[in-house]
Amino acid sequence: MTAAVAVRVAGVSARVRPRVVGTALVLAAVAFLLFCLGMTIGDYPLSVGKVVAALFSQGDYYDRVVVYDWRMPRALCGLFVGLAFGMSGAIFQTITRNPLASPDVIGISSGATTAVVCGIVLGIGAGLGTQTLGLVGALGSALLIYVLAWQRGTTGYRIVLVGIGVSWACTSATSYLLAQAKLYEAQQIVGWMVGNLNDSTWAQATPLLIAMAVLVPLTIAMSGWLRALHLGDDVAIGLGTPVQVARLSLLIVGVGLVAFGTAAAGPVAFVALAAPQIAKRVAGTPVPPLFTSGITGAVVLLGSDLLARELMPDTQLPVGVVTGVLGAPFLLWLLARANRAGSGG
Amino acid sequence: MSELRAEGLRLAYDNRVVVEDLDLLVPPGSISVIVGANACGKSTLLRAPARLLTPKAGTVHLDGRSVHAMPTRQVAKQLGILPQSPVAPDGLTVVDLVTRGRSPHQTWWRQWSAADEAAVNSALAATEMTELADRPVDELSGGQRQRAWIAMAVAQETPVLLLDEPTTFLDLAHQIDVLDLVVDLNRREGRTIVMVLHDLNQACRYADHVIAMKAGRIVAQGSPAEVVIPSIVEDVFDVRCQVTTDPVSGTPLVIPTGRHHSLTERQSEHSR
Numbered sequence: 382m383t384a385a386v387a388v389r390v391a392g393v394s395a396r397v398r399p400r401v402v403g404t405a406l407v408l409a410a411v412a413f414l415l416f417c418l419g420m421t422i423g424d425y426p427l428s429v430g431k432v433v434a435a436l437f438s439q440g441d442y443y444d445r446v447v448v449y450d451w452r453m454p455r456a457l458c459g460l461f462v463g464l465a466f467g468m469s470g471a472i473f474q475t476i477t478r479n480p481l482a483s484p485d486v487i488g489i490s491s492g493a494t495t496a497v498v499c500g501i502v503l504g505i506g507a508g509l510g511t512q513t514l515g516l517v518g519a520l521g522s523a524l525l526i527y528v529l530a531w532q533r534g535t536t537g538y539r540i541v542l543v544g545i546g547v548s549w550a551c552t553s554a555t556s557y558l559l560a561q562a563k564l565y566e567a568q569q570i571v572g573w574m575v576g577n578l579n580d581s582t583w584a585q586a587t588p589l590l591i592a593m594a595v596l597v598p599l600t601i602a603m604s605g606w607l608r609a610l611h612l613g614d615d616v617a618i619g620l621g622t623p624v625q626v627a628r629l630s631l632l633i634v635g636v637g638l639v640a641f642g643t644a645a646a647g648p649v650a651f652v653a654l655a656a657p658q659i660a661k662r663v664a665g666t667p668v669p670p671l672f673t674s675g676i677t678g679a680v681v682l683l684g685s686d687l688l689a690r691e692l693m694p695d696t697q698l699p700v701g702v703v704t705g706v707l708g709a710p711f712l713l714w715l716l717a718r719a720n721r722a723g724s725g726g
Numbered sequence: 727m728s729e730l731r732a733e734g735l736r737l738a739y740d741n742r743v744v745v746e747d748l749d750l751l752v753p754p755g756s757i758s759v760i761v762g763a764n765a766c767g768k769s770t771l772l773r774a775p776a777r778l779l780t781p782k783a784g785t786v787h788l789d790g791r792s793v794h795a796m797p798t799r800q801v802a803k804q805l806g807i808l809p810q811s812p813v814a815p816d817g818l819t820v821v822d823l824v825t826r827g828r829s830p831h832q833t834w835w836r837q838w839s840a841a842d843e844a845a846v847n848s849a850l851a852a853t854e855m856t857e858l859a860d861r862p863v864d865e866l867s868g869g870q871r872q873r874a875w876i877a878m879a880v881a882q883e884t885p886v887l888l889l890d891e892p893t894t895f896l897d898l899a900h901q902i903d904v905l906d907l908v909v910d911l912n913r914r915e916g917r918t919i920v921m922v923l924h925d926l927n928q929a930c931r932y933a934d935h936v937i938a939m940k941a942g943r944i945v946a947q948g949s950p951a952e953v954v955i956p957s958i959v960e961d962v963f964d965v966r967c968q969v970t971t972d973p974v975s976g977t978p979l980v981i982p983t984g985r986h987h988s989l990t991e992r993q994s995e996h997s998r
Binding site: 384385387388389392393394395396478533602605608609611612613614615616618619620621622623666667668 | 739740776777778798799800801802803806807808809812813814815816817818819821822823825826827829830832834835836837838839840842843860862878879882
């Protein structure tokens with residue numbers, strides 16, 4: 382267990398755990414390194430030094446053009462989609478008090494997928510593009526889950542159960558539509574469904590950046606509510622938490638994060654589920670630390686994308702394949718290790 | 727001293743009415759214990775002032791202000807609640823749990839003031855949990871775990887404290903431990919305490935004021951000696967009994983009669 386240190390300066394005070402802060406800083410440095418490394422890859426080779434110089438508006442004009450116009454959208458999408466998925470996973474795991482709950486498990490990602498597939502196969506809202514469709518699908522399925530789970534207020538448990546039901550309904554609808562699709566449509570859909578950053582341009586990155594600029598500070602502002610909800614509804618109410626308002630607000634920002642992330646890169650598997658659990662174990666906290674989960678998500682996504690491109694430079698391997706292949710055994714290993722130490726769960 | 731008062735209270739889960747037209751004034755600065763048979767509405771009655779349940783009718787006032795109309799953080803500074811068998815996340819340490827008790831007093835820029843730290847330390851000391859402060863709550867024994875939760879409620883520094891069956895699942899020694907702690911909190915710090923207890927004899931010993939409930943209504947209330955008499959116990963718990971005097975505390979001691987093992991039954995078995 383990590384000890385906490387009191388920090389008090391001029392009326393501002395906080396209880397700081399050195400290990401949590403240290404972990405967050407190290408992971409942030411790793412994320413930045415991966416962010417830069419990702420921008421070195423391509424037909425026009427660049428060193429890390431040149432990328433960093435270009436980031437600070439130094440160096441060669443052509444380097445800057447390559448970095449800003451061509452490569453940065455992909456790196457930014459990787460960074461912020463990872464951040465969004467990681468934070469969103471931490472939110473869902475907290476409000477449901479269940480480490481297996483994540484937007485991909487409780488039907489929000491599958492709702493986004495169904496909407497996108499609907500758009501491509503049936504031509505519904507075809508003019509909107511996959512981003513808007515994904516957004517609408519994620520928000521729609523979240524609303525459906527909330528309404529169906531409502532019974533004198535909501536409980537985390539009901540959200541999980543109803544969410545799993547909604548998830549299966551969406552998956553069935555997606556499969557049915559895929560079976561109806563023409564071959565080239567199916568190819569397009571599957572490419573999106575796995576989740577990938579191969580086609581990321583400023584058209585994907587810009588709306589994502591705007592959304593994150595709003596949602597990330599909002600989420601961090603609500604972290605006090607998250608802390609209270611860890612103790613269960615009754616205790617949280619006793620401590621003066623407006624539980625229903627808190628849960629709905631957190632659900633909205635959590636869905637917003639995953640919706641914009643999915644819109645930009647597709648439903649990349651495993652990040653939202655694994656990142657909070659990895660962050661929790663690395664930081665040594667009993668519950669997923671919100672911001673560290675986000676940075677962990679970014680590290681996982683950027684690292685996986687880098688790996689995909691280094692291992693198979695000629696094929697456009699979608700990042701979702703790598704996160705799935707890497708994430709699953711890593712999480713299993715963490716669980717096995719934690720259980721041996723007697724602190725599983 | 728904080729005054730907790732309920733008037734015309736009607737509590738229901740969906741359409742199932744559990745408590746009907748109930749008036750209650752909790753004597754300030756004392757220990758009140760709610761007793762009654764299973765499903766008589768005693769825990770439900772505690773949930774209304776704790777705002778875990780919104781009344782269908784009636785009001786709960788704390789110092790003349792409605793707890794359901796006041797901002798919830800404001801209420802949380804004056805009224806603490808420990809629900810039945812709460813669960814902490816695995817790995818959460820005692821000191822972290824107790825620190826959560828300070829949340830109604832914290833703002834986003836003032837997360838850990840000197841007053842917060844002092845309140846947490848004194849709550850740990852009062853519950854004799856200082857030595858176990860860095861241990862995960864889930865690794866403690868049942869009695870220690872309950873003390874950790876009570877420490878959280880103590881750190882909240884509320885003049886009124888509601889405890890829902892704080893002795894459930896504890897062995898006898900730990901039950902007495904927890905009840906003695908409750909008396910300490912009442913006597914040393916003058917807190918008003920309302921708790922639900924299952925054991926009538928413990929209620930008699932530890933309560934200043936006993937509230938006996940049956941089918942969602944208060945049947946009798948007053949000092950243990952006034953309330954715990956054979957006719958009322960028989961009515962409330964549906965069991966015949968004798969009441970004698972607790973040799974330790976001098977409070978009423980209930981001895982249920984039952985159908986078997988009475989002395990007269992044994993004598994007739996011998997003579998056969």
